[in-house]
Amino acid sequence: MFLLALAVHALVWRVRVPRMQTRTLFIIFAAVPACLALLVAATGRPPPSVLPPVADVPAMGLFYLGAVGCYLITYAGVEEASPSLLIIRTLEAAGEHGCTREELSQVVTDARFVAPRIAALKRDQVMVETPEGNLLTPRGARIAFVAGLLARCFRMDTGG
Amino acid sequence: MTGEHHTLVLVPLLGLAVDIGAQAVLCRLPIGVGHVRRQFASFGLGLASSAAALALVLRRMELGPSDLAGYAFLSILTYAFVGFCFFNLINLNVSSLRIRMIREIHRHHPEPVPTGRLSALYGVS
Numbered sequence: 001m002f003l004l005a006l007a008v009h010a011l012v013w014r015v016r017v018p019r020m021q022t023r024t025l026f027i028i029f030a031a032v033p034a035c036l037a038l039l040v041a042a043t044g045r046p047p048p049s050v051l052p053p054v055a056d057v058p059a060m061g062l063f064y065l066g067a068v069g070c071y072l073i074t075y076a077g078v079e080e081a082s083p084s085l086l087i088i089r090t091l092e093a094a095g096e097h098g099c100t101r102e103e104l105s106q107v108v109t110d111a112r113f114v115a116p117r118i119a120a121l122k123r124d125q126v127m128v129e130t131p132e133g134n135l136l137t138p139r140g141a142r143i144a145f146v147a148g149l150l151a152r153c154f155r156m157d158t159g160g
Numbered sequence: 161m162t163g164e165h166h167t168l169v170l171v172p173l174l175g176l177a178v179d180i181g182a183q184a185v186l187c188r189l190p191i192g193v194g195h196v197r198r199q200f201a202s203f204g205l206g207l208a209s210s211a212a213a214l215a216l217v218l219r220r221m222e223l224g225p226s227d228l229a230g231y232a233f234l235s236i237l238t239y240a241f242v243g244f245c246f247f248n249l250i251n252l253n254v255s256s257l258r259i260r261m262i263r264e265i266h267r268h269h270p271e272p273v274p275t276g277r278l279s280a281l282y283g284v285s
Contacts (some may be wrong), residue, residue: 047228049282058169065233066172066241073248083257099285116256124265126258133272144266147252147259153185156195 002067003034020124021079022072031069033061083108167217168231172239175210179203179243183250195254203243210239 001112007026038126047108052060090107118134121127126140136144182202186193193201206228216233252259265273 055165058229059223059238060281061163062172063170063238064244066238066269068242069167069238069245073245110279113257115273118278121258121261129275130272133253133274134265134278135272136262136269140262141266141269143259144262147263148266150250151253151263152249156250 001033001036002064002071004036005029005068006071008032022076025072025075028117029072083113088114168235169249171210171213171217171235172242174213175206175239176242177206178209179206179246182206195228195251199247199250205248206243207236207239210236 005028008031012018012024012028020117087104087106090104094103118127121140122129124139125137126143127134127136129135173191179202182205183199186198187195199255214232218231221228223231248255253263262276264278
């Protein structure tokens, strides 16, 4: 089922990369099992042997959710260029000579990392830009609240 | 559907609960250990709990060796998946530039935050 959803994802991306990629991925990974379940229900026959037996559906469902979660997290990491990855690649390309701080600062630029993320936040209606600066939308405020709550619960504010 | 099959789905969730609880406790202990080590330790405790619960559940199910291995693999892999998701979720505050920007704007609410200040989060000009 996960592989089927992955195939649909690859197919859609081949045709056209959607503007809201993460949202589209959510829809695909939710729609594929829903369609399969509907198909099995509509035929009125026992599910084919490639699908798990009914008794295993809860465990397989959790497995599927976990796999989708991991995939979405990994995808979000490569959706926009990662500064850490680019620094590693630059250092690798430099070989034994290495890179100076100045050389690295020419690689990690606003245009490459900050601007695309700000654009993504605006596109996803998480923040809006006013002449005075940027403000959070109610959705953005909810995300900030949850992130802050997690940071307080697990004392994550002291790192990074 | 047997009761044991229902219990099987709880195995990774139990591991996750232990992982979350251990993490919440470990981060409050004055042991001078970094975030990542604490997270790995919590994940390990969750894994050990999952494995113990799995052994108890599987002992009650009358299964052949291949089914036994399959269910064990499924449960442990599911725990690894949910543990990975949790690890990334709580690390977003450190690893995600977008989340850091959102929190920066939230900190200054209701004052708007100029884009230049957001750029300064990554220390680039």
